[in-house]
Amino acid sequence: MQELYLQAPFFLIGLAVQTAVLIPISIFSMIIYAVSSVPLVISFSVIIKAL
Structure with a gap:
C-alpha cells in the first residue's frame, strides 16, 4: 500500500498537466474550426440569396 501513496501525487500531477494541455488545444482547434x-x-448564404 505504501507504493500507492507515493504514486498518487505523481498521477494527480500528470492528470492535471494533461488536462491543462488538452483544454487550450481543444479550445484552439474549436476556434480554428469556427x-x-x-x-x-x-458563401452558402450568398448562394441561397442568388437562388
Whole structure:
C-alpha cells in the first residue's frame, strides 16, 4: 500500500498537466474550426440569396 501513496501525487500531477494541455488545444482547434467554417457559411448564404 505504501507504493500507492507515493504514486498518487505523481498521477494527480500528470492528470492535471494533461488536462491543462488538452483544454487550450481543444479550445484552439474549436476556434480554428469556427474561423475556417465562416467562409463556407458566407458563401452558402450568398448562394441561397442568388437562388
